[in-house]
Amino acid sequence: GQQLNQSPQSMFIQEGEDVSMNCTSSSIFNTWLWYKQDPGEGPVLLIALYKAGELTSNGRLTAQFGITRKDSFLNISASIPSDVGIYFCAGPPLIQGAQKLVFGQGTRLTINP
Amino acid sequence: NAGVTQTPKFRILKIGQSMTLQCTQDMNHNYMYWYRQDPGMGLKLIYYSVGAGITDKGEVPNGYNVSRSTTEDFPLRLELAAPSQTSVYFCASSYPSRGRTEAFFGQGTRLTVV
Numbered sequence: 001g002q003q004l005n006q007s008p009q010s011m012f013i014q015e016g017e018d019v020s021m022n023c024t025s026s027s028i029f030n031t032w033l034w035y036k037q038d039p040g041e042g043p044v045l046l047i048a049l050y051k052a053g054e055l056t057s058n059g060r061l062t063a064q065f066g067i068t069r070k071d072s073f074l075n076i077s078a079s080i081p082s083d084v085g086i087y088f089c090a091g092p093p094l095i096q097g098a099q100k101l102v103f104g105q106g107t108r109l110t111i112n113p
Numbered sequence: 114n115a116g117v118t119q120t121p122k123f124r125i126l127k128i129g130q131s132m133t134l135q136c137t138q139d140m141n142h143n144y145m146y147w148y149r150q151d152p153g154m155g156l157k158l159i160y161y162s163v164g165a166g167i168t169d170k171g172e173v174p175n176g177y178n179v180s181r182s183t184t185e186d187f188p189l190r191l192e193l194a195a196p197s198q199t200s201v202y203f204c205a206s207s208y209p210s211r212g213r214t215e216a217f218f219g220q221g222t223r224l225t226v227v
Contacts, residue, residue: 042220091214101214106155
């Protein structure tokens with residue numbers, strides 16, 4: 001079954017606001033991946049995290065690998081219209097030999113004009 | 114630089130028909146995955162492969178079959194299409210070396226079973 005829980009499931013914000021979302025699991029992960037999916041497209045990798053406590057940025061996006069290795073956070077600063085989409089966390093659960101790549105259910109971001 | 118290529122992009126099947134969704138990658142990745150995405154939902158793993166000749170079930174394998182005869186290709190077979198298989202199917206590949214597991218996705222195949 002689903003091993004990654006994302007929160008919130010949806011967000012409605014004003015352009016220019018900062019965004020925070022997170023992903024939690026009952027299992028330990030050695031890798032956390034954050035993807036964005038635009039309508040009608042496949043997911044595109046935004047940030048990859050490989051070390052507990054790691055903080056990595058990609059432009060206005062910042063992601064952190066939780067110290068417990070069971071969670072991760074994604075922040076978007078000063079949101080713009082092209083940030084609209086669905087954000088997924090993903091990773092290979094260590095308990096399953098790190099071969100499967102499982103996904104959260106996604107956080108849908110909507111920006112009000 | 115094609116990356117991961119899926120064909121067809123769209124398909125309508127009648128109940129009970131069969132079809133193969135094609136996936137090929139030109140990045141020499143050893144890991145490949147098939148996911149399905151239902152409307153408003155996340156991605157659920159159907160099958161995956163860690164190399165040519167090796168496949169394993171994911172979260173939702175029932176009603177599907179896969180094969181991996183080459184590194185490049187990972188086709189997904191539906192033998193008896195059912196309305197519950199209406200979904201968008203994504204293929205992905207990765208090359209986990211030194212602990213890096215970044216997967217790259219195709220554009221998807223939108224399948225409707227009527």
